[in-house]
Amino acid sequence: MDWQKIITEYGPIVWKTAYRLLGNEADTSDCFQDVFLNAVQLSRQETVRHWPALLNRLATHKAIDLLRRRIQASKAAMPMDCNDCPDMSFNPVQTAWTHELSDRLRLALVTLPDLEAQAFCLQTFNDLNYRQIAAQLQVQTGYVGVLISRAREKLQRLLSSAAVKEEFRSKAYE
Amino acid sequence: MNNPNDKLNQAIDALRTMPIPQGPSHELIRQTLNRMDPTQTQITTPVAGTRRFSMKRMIKFAVAACVIFAVIGGISIFDKGTTGIALADVVQRVQQARVIFYKMQVTTTGQPLTASNAPMNISGAVWISNDYGMKMEMDMNDQPGSITYLLPAQKKLVSVMPAMKKYMEVDLNDDLLSRIKQQNQDPREWVQKMVDSQYKSLGKSTLDGIEVEGFESTDPALAGGVAETIVVRLWVDTQTGYPVQMDMDMDMNEGKTKMHSVVNHFQWNLDVDAATFLPQITDDYTVLPKMQMPKMDEQSAVAGLKVYLELTGSYPETLSMTGLSDGIQKASRDGTAMQKKFDPAQYEGLTKEEAMKKAQDQALQKSMDIMMPIQSLAMFYMTLVQDQKDPAYYGKVVTPGDAQSILLRWKTNDTNYRVIMGDLSVVDMSSEQLQQIESQMPAQEQPVPEDSSRSIAPLEDAARYGQLQSRGQSMVNIKKMLLACFKYASTNNNQWPQTLESIAGQDDIKIEGHIYIQPKNTVPPQTNVVIYESYQAWGEGINVGFADGHVEFIAKEADFLKLLSQ
Numbered sequence: 001m002d003w004q005k006i007i008t009e010y011g012p013i014v015w016k017t018a019y020r021l022l023g024n025e026a027d028t029s030d031c032f033q034d035v036f037l038n039a040v041q042l043s044r045q046e047t048v049r050h051w052p053a054l055l056n057r058l059a060t061h062k063a064i065d066l067l068r069r070r071i072q073a074s075k076a077a078m079p080m081d082c083n084d085c086p087d088m089s090f091n092p093v094q095t096a097w098t099h100e101l102s103d104r105l106r107l108a109l110v111t112l113p114d115l116e117a118q119a120f121c122l123q124t125f126n127d128l129n130y131r132q133i134a135a136q137l138q139v140q141t142g143y144v145g146v147l148i149s150r151a152r153e154k155l156q157r158l159l160s161s162a163a164v165k166e167e168f169r170s171k172a173y174e
Numbered sequence: 175m176n177n178p179n180d181k182l183n184q185a186i187d188a189l190r191t192m193p194i195p196q197g198p199s200h201e202l203i204r205q206t207l208n209r210m211d212p213t214q215t216q217i218t219t220p221v222a223g224t225r226r227f228s229m230k231r232m233i234k235f236a237v238a239a240c241v242i243f244a245v246i247g248g249i250s251i252f253d254k255g256t257t258g259i260a261l262a263d264v265v266q267r268v269q270q271a272r273v274i275f276y277k278m279q280v281t282t283t284g285q286p287l288t289a290s291n292a293p294m295n296i297s298g299a300v301w302i303s304n305d306y307g308m309k310m311e312m313d314m315n316d317q318p319g320s321i322t323y324l325l326p327a328q329k330k331l332v333s334v335m336p337a338m339k340k341y342m343e344v345d346l347n348d349d350l351l352s353r354i355k356q357q358n359q360d361p362r363e364w365v366q367k368m369v370d371s372q373y374k375s376l377g378k379s380t381l382d383g384i385e386v387e388g389f390e391s392t393d394p395a396l397a398g399g400v401a402e403t404i405v406v407r408l409w410v411d412t413q414t415g416y417p418v419q420m421d422m423d424m425d426m427n428e429g430k431t432k433m434h435s436v437v438n439h440f441q442w443n444l445d446v447d448a449a450t451f452l453p454q455i456t457d458d459y460t461v462l463p464k465m466q467m468p469k470m471d472e473q474s475a476v477a478g479l480k481v482y483l484e485l486t487g488s489y490p491e492t493l494s495m496t497g498l499s500d501g502i503q504k505a506s507r508d509g510t511a512m513q514k515k516f517d518p519a520q521y522e523g524l525t526k527e528e529a530m531k532k533a534q535d536q537a538l539q540k541s542m543d544i545m546m547p548i549q550s551l552a553m554f555y556m557t558l559v560q561d562q563k564d565p566a567y568y569g570k571v572v573t574p575g576d577a578q579s580i581l582l583r584w585k586t587n588d589t590n591y592r593v594i595m596g597d598l599s600v601v602d603m604s605s606e607q608l609q610q611i612e613s614q615m616p617a618q619e620q621p622v623p624e625d626s627s628r629s630i631a632p633l634e635d636a637a638r639y640g641q642l643q644s645r646g647q648s649m650v651n652i653k654k655m656l657l658a659c660f661k662y663a664s665t666n667n668n669q670w671p672q673t674l675e676s677i678a679g680q681d682d683i684k685i686e687g688h689i690y691i692q693p694k695n696t697v698p699p700q701t702n703v704v705i706y707e708s709y710q711a712w713g714e715g716i717n718v719g720f721a722d723g724h725v726e727f728i729a730k731e732a733d734f735l736k737l738l739s740q
Contacts, residue, residue: 003207003210004207007198007203007206007207011197011198011203012198014198015197016194019194019195019197020190020194021189025195025197028197029198029202032197032198033202033205033206033209036206037206037209037210040210101185101188101189102185102188102189102192104185105185105188106189124186124190125189125190155182155185156182159181159182159185160181
């Protein structure tokens with residue numbers, strides 16, 4: 001297996017998927033390594049037919065998992081390290097609002113069941129269709145719609161200010 | 175804006191369109207490929223070295239440093255043993271040095287320092303001057319940690335954290351100053367302790383091109399109640415008579431924590447000026463609340479037990495620093511008391527930067543508030559062990575609030591004991607009273623003595639200690655066998671011996687009761703099992719020697735069989 005080639009070719013996909021969910025380079029680097037170490041293990045157990053799809057799924061899964069652990073372990077108010085965020089200071093108000101929304105969505109995502117969170121992310125951020133998601137998550141195609149629908153419903157509810165705060169506090173800190 | 179669906183779509187857009195920095199870097203790819211080495215059969219957690227410095231890491235670092243100080247500082251009680259002439263000369267030589275420099279690397283695996291089994295690497299550079307004091311730079315996993323200055327003239331310890339632009343001062347009294355000077359990080363003390371222990375010569379060897387003579391001690395007394403097993407090796411330059419390197423391997427926390435340290439790059443009597451020992455603190459640094467050094471008295475021990483109880487809801491099972499840290503870390507991971515105190519409201523009205531700074535300060539303060547009494551408790555118990563006060567601790571079975579049970583006791587004179595009860599009240603007792611209460615406790619509730627060579631503990635304790643000691647001796651024996659195998663291979667075309675009989679009789683090796691699997695390759699994968707203790711029924715576990723020369727105690731048979739199948 002030419003891992004050098006696989007990492008070079010598909011590493012950027014993993015990086016983007018993980019960074020989008022984690023929001024900082026340090027966690028993204030951890031997640032990146034985790035994904036490929038896991039990929040090594042999986043490739044020993046089964047033949048991988050479509051590397052980008054597998055890596056995308058692993059990146060999504062690992063990133064959500066890491067995000068959840070980071071938030072649960074964090075005692076600080078800021079789960080994201082914005083020192084690493086790219087500079088968007090040309091429009092401070094827009095920047096603040098974008099960060100706020102991104103953070104809220106990440107916090108809300110970690111409160112979802114794994115499958116729902118993964119299905120939602122794979123569709124929303126990786127543009128996979130139901131059939132592709134079903135293949136990746138090893139569920140029936142019809143069930144993907146259910147997962148995504150449930151996820152959206154919960155996220156909508158959680159994204160209202162009061163709700164996300166309550167949910168976040170109850171899930172992550174208690 | 176109030177439509178929740180709009181908000182979700184906006185949030186999705188925010189994440190979809192957020193700028194993402196270029197990645198992965200070449201360095202990250204290189205590190206990942208290194209970790210994907212096909213010879214590695216276990217998937218481990220990512221190399222922490224890729225992470226940048228953060229507050230959480232600083233706290234972790236502080237915990238690690240506490241353990242290392244406790245461990246190294248704890249090595250201070252020694253039985254007088256065989257005194258080698260050569261080593262005695264070395265002691266005399268190094269005692270004359272007025273300035274010393276050395277580097278240290280400490281690798282720790284297992285709880286409590288790491289959530290997984292990913293190793294934690296701490297590296298440090300240390301300057302010691304008889305005139306100016308001590309300076310110690312320590313980094314964790316290649317990330318900047320802290321620079322600590324011991325300033326005897328000012329009776330102060332200053333710890334500077336450059337990455338955070340913060341510093342902390344600790345006032346020292348004469349007693350503490352003297353204790354720190356004696357115990358902490360001074361290789362002159364280490365050599366002296368080595369001489370005072372039961373050690374043996376390892377003969378001549380070559381280290382980095384220098385001819386050296388090695389000395390090894392596995393004297394349990396070296397562990398000073400801190401580690402369960404210890405192997406210390408000192409390598410001395412045969413030409414100059416100065417130490418070249420010291421290696422130390424320790425098992426703590428019932429084998430869950432392993433620490434390997436290497437001290438080398440010694441320089442003796444180098445030129446330094448006073449400026450080297452002056453803390454580099456610029457105007458943009460902020461000072462952290464003044465910290466007190468951990469006290470090692472009864473009140474502090476009770477305070478430590480209270481803090482632990484508050485955090486975890488029970489008493490610690492052991493009073494070793496590693497065991498205590500383990501419990502604290504578990505409580506932290508389980509989301510108990512520490513996290514419940516979080517209140518997002520306190521950050522309202524602050525900018526993101528202000529909130530982060532406040533959160534960092536609070537996290538550090540909280541960490542100190544917790545670790546200080548915990549450290550006091552561990553150090554108090556350690557001094558009881560070292561001072562041979564016959565301590566016994568019953569934390570595994572005593573219920574908080576139980577005023578009738580003994581939690582911790584130690585001898586105050588020939589006939590009396592001081593006792594901390596289950597409700598944390600402290601009383602005096604005669605030996606007879608103590609015996610009466612302890613005899614009413616079920617046999618399995620007897621404590622495990624951490625240093626039974628000085629213990630008058632019941633038979634169960636002795637038996638348990640015997641098991642631990644024999645486990646340690648067996649590890650050393652397997653290590654010797656592996657070394658003998660390496661030696662054999664080096665003189666036999668890199669072929670491993672066919673049977674252990676080939677190495678029998680060397681270096682007090684005992685081959686009986688061990689299974690040997692001759693590696694098929696001349697350079698086998700490092701995780702290949704080569705030697706293990708034979709067993710008929712699986713007990714607490716067995717010692718296993720690997721192809722790379724390391725020995726591990728494997729507690730679960732399933733884990734062992736998995737290793738064996740590889």
